[in-house]
Amino acid sequence: xxxxxxxxxxxxxxxxxxxxxxxxxxxxxxxxxxxxxxxxxxxxxxxxxxxxxxxxxxxxxxxxxxxxxxxxxxxxxxxxxxxxxxxxxxxxxxxxxxxxxxxxxxxxxxxxxxxxxxxxxxxxxxxxxxxxxxxxxxxxxxxxxxxxxxxxxxxxxxxxxxxxxxxxxxxxxxxxxxxxxxxxxxxxxxxxxxxxxxxxxxxxxxxxxxxxxxxxxxxxxxxxxxxxxxxxxxxxxxxxxxxxxxxxxxxxxxxxxxxxxxxxxxxxxxxxxxxxxxxxxxxxxxxxxxxxxxxxxxxxxxxxxxxxxxxxxxxxxxxxxxxxxxxxxxxxxxxxxxxxxxxxxxxxxxxxxxxxxxxxxxxxxxxxxxxxxxxxxxxxxxxxxxxxxxxxxxxxxxxxxxxxxxxxxxxxxxxxxxxxxxxxxxxxxxxxxxxxxxxxxxxxxxxxxxxxxxxxxxxxxxxxxxxxxxxxxxxxxxxxxxxxx
Numbered sequence: 264x265x266x267x268x269x270x271x272x273x274x275x276x277x278x279x280x281x282x283x284x285x286x287x288x289x290x291x292x293x294x295x296x297x298x299x300x301x302x303x304x305x306x307x308x309x310x311x312x313x314x315x316x317x318x319x320x321x322x323x324x325x326x327x328x329x330x331x332x333x334x335x336x337x338x339x340x341x342x343x344x345x346x347x348x349x350x351x352x353x354x355x356x357x358x359x360x361x362x363x364x365x366x367x368x369x370x371x372x373x374x375x376x377x378x379x380x381x382x383x384x385x386x387x388x389x390x391x392x393x394x395x396x397x398x399x400x401x402x403x404x405x406x407x408x409x410x411x412x413x414x415x416x417x418x419x420x421x422x423x424x425x426x427x428x429x430x431x432x433x434x435x436x437x438x439x440x441x442x443x444x445x446x447x448x449x450x451x452x453x454x455x456x457x458x459x460x461x462x463x464x465x466x467x468x469x470x471x472x473x474x475x476x477x478x479x480x481x482x483x484x485x486x487x488x489x490x491x492x493x494x495x496x497x498x499x500x501x502x503x504x505x506x507x508x509x510x511x512x513x514x515x516x517x518x519x520x521x522x523x524x525x526x527x528x529x530x531x532x533x534x535x536x537x538x539x540x541x542x543x544x545x546x547x548x549x550x551x552x553x554x555x556x557x558x559x560x561x562x563x564x565x566x567x568x569x570x571x572x573x574x575x576x577x578x579x580x581x582x583x584x585x586x587x588x589x590x591x592x593x594x595x596x597x598x599x600x601x602x603x604x605x606x607x608x609x610x611x612x613x614x615x616x617x618x619x620x621x622x623x624x625x626x627x628x629x630x631x632x633x634x635x636x637x638x639x640x641x642x643x644x645x646x647x648x649x650x651x652x653x654x655x656x657x658x659x660x661x662x663x664x665x666x667x668x669x670x671x672x673x674x675x676x677x678x679x680x681x682x683x684x685x686x687x688x689x690x691x692x693x694x695x696x697x698x699x700x701x702x703x704x705x706x707x708x709x710x711x712x713x714x715x716x717x718x719x720x721x722x723x724x725x726x727x728x729x730x731x732x733x734x735x736x737x738x739x740x741x742x743x744x745x746x747x748x
Contacts, residue, residue: 267649268649269520269523269622269623269645270500270647274516274519275500275516275520275523276645277459277503278500280454280458280459280499281454281455281497281498281499282453282454282456282494282496282497282498283454283495284454284495285456285499286451286490286494287448287450287493287626287665288412288414288450288451288490289426289446289668290424290428290445290447290448291416291422291423293426295320295323295418295422296323296328297487297489298322298404298418299329299331300487301404301410301412301451301486302342302404302406303329303330303331303342304406304483304485305342305407306346306349306407307348307350307479307482308405308408308476309349309404309407310351310352310465310468311352311353311354312354312402312403312405313353313356313403313417314355314402314419315355315419316417316418317335317418317420318335319335319336319438320335320418320420325434339351339385340385343382343384343385350385352386352388352476353385353387353388354388354390354464354467355387355388355390356398357390388468388471388472389471390470391471392470392471392508393506393508393640394506394508394638396638397506397634397640397731398639399467399640400628400634400635400639400641401467401503401628401641401642402415402416402417405457405460405464405465407482408479408481409457409484410451410452410457410485410486411452411453411456411457411464412450413449413460413627413642413644414447414449414614414615415447415448415537416447420437420438421440421445422445422447422613423435424444424445424446428444428604443611444604444609445610445611445613446535446602446611446612446614446673448616449626450626450644452499453484453485453486459499459501460642460644461478461479463501463642467640493661493664494646494658494661497658499644499646500646500647501643501644502625502644503516503517503641503642503643504639504641505640506637506638506640507730507731517627517636518637521547521617522547524617524625525547525548527619527622527623528551528557528619530620531559531561531618531620531691532561532618532619533616533617533618533666533670534560534562534563534616534617534631535562535564535615535616536562536612536615536616536631537564537568537612538564538568538581539581539599540581540584540632541635541636542584542633543633544631545587546587549587552593552594552596552597553591553593557594558596559597559691559692560596561597561599561600561691562597562598563602563612563670563673563705564581564708565609566601566609569611580632581713599707599708600705600706601705602673602703602704602706603706605702605703607702614626615628615643618665620650621659621660621662621663622647622648622649622650622662623645623646623647624646624665625644625645626643627644628643629643633728633729636729637728637729637731638728638730638731648662667681670694670695674698674699674703675703675704676698
């Protein structure tokens, strides 16, 4: 691999394409609003690729400001009525892991609800073209092959929240259920980068349904009004994970990019993720912590997973891997945190973000678990700035601003206050520690915090494999054997 670049097509990513505009969208309230605003500009085609969809999703629960119905299902049906040439395609993963585990992964949208919206120009399909036990986890929206959104958030229930992450928010409801504060991150881009993500989405649709969708020639600009681009005329790398199939070799671009970025870090690695369960990535972080002059590492995660099964598998794996990181941290350059509200309620971190120095920003669907490296399908996007070339100044500034904005949000302080603390100390970790306090803040994981999170499902290759097992039966047997030892 070219040592001067992290984004290398065919190695750490699939393609590198230019975006005329690139933006990051933080938290569900903004994402849903910008997504609807963009879809309102569609003329020919909308492709929605997701882990889940819910037709009852309310775009603006605090009050409608955008044209058309305020819920996803009625909105799409209305949109094809007013746009006679428009076609809409929704592709959701087949979520069944194994029959024995049905119901343990949380609620999913009833298929009947999505079938209700299906018509000749509004098509819904379930994507079951994946290995047994795997899921399609990519979250992509493509509009007229002119605008694409990619990140970690689905157009489904219990995803909406504002950056304030209030303890009580009357609009944070999924049906009749009130849910807690939640943190999400996604991206938007246009130009050739959007067309490339369109290729990904249309290929997913072809594999799942056998139906070929030709590329659309955009008729007008789709960029949603009110969404301020963070960068202009920037190259975007698209990194995927695709599991092995009969007629396809596995693709591990996400893993390769993560490893290259960790190895290249000079001063700072910042991670936000739902999980910390990938032994390969943690091994790479351990090696950097052991270096006397290695980078600081700041990790933000949820305090606990959302379901009992995830707690038994992902949280228990995290327990082991955190201990490895702490043991390697002899130079005290590691901080691992979870965010809380003003009333000390944990904020559920669902984002998937990696920032390396002011050089690389990666956002997408991939978690820091084994599945995301080689078993589930994933799609991340990344922008890179050459650390030693002056012309990349604006890109470096945008990457830094994104990281500082996220950390400030978690700490409940202004970006200006955080940047002053960072400038004074010269240390990301020290700035976080200086500004941590009561109320809305970051709480630090310790050995005592995770002392009771060990489980027999930790690092289990049935629940969290890093590749397609040669024999599912053997994997099941190894999992069962774990309970008898």
